[in-house]
Amino acid sequence: xxxxxxxxxxxxxxxxxxxxxxxxxxxxxxxxxxxxxxxxxxxxxxxxxxxxxxxxxxxxxxxxxxxxxxxxxxxxxxxxxxxxxxxx
Numbered sequence: 001x002x003x004x005x006x007x008x009x010x011x012x013x014x015x016x017x018x019x020x021x022x023x024x025x026x027x028x029x030x031x032x033x034x035x036x037x038x039x040x041x042x043x044x045x046x047x048x049x050x051x052x053x054x055x056x057x058x059x060x061x062x063x064x065x066x067x068x069x070x071x072x073x074x075x076x077x078x079x080x081x082x083x084x085x086x087x088x
Contacts, residue, residue, distance in 0.1 A: 002051050009048045016041045 020037045023029055 002055060006048060006051045009044055009051065013041060013044045013048065016044065 016037055020034060020041065023034050023037065
């Protein structure tokens with residue numbers, strides 16, 4: 001199970017990085033959103049490290065969330081319409 005969980009975290013990490021790159025390249029970057037996305041990316045990376053070190057899922061840390069009420073989720077949902085809920 002931890003292998004699938006790690007792969008899911010790895011995919012989320014990559015998607016967040018793509019959103020950061022997209023936001024930084026925009027004409028008027030939203031630096032608050034970019035900062036939140038970077039914090040989210042670090043949180044995912046910490047969980048990935050926890051899975052590797054402990055050999056277990058890091059579910060006890062609670063869900064991944066954003067401090068500003070989910071702006072990253074709004075960005076995620078507009079960029080990937082096939083998903084109906086925010087994975088973060």
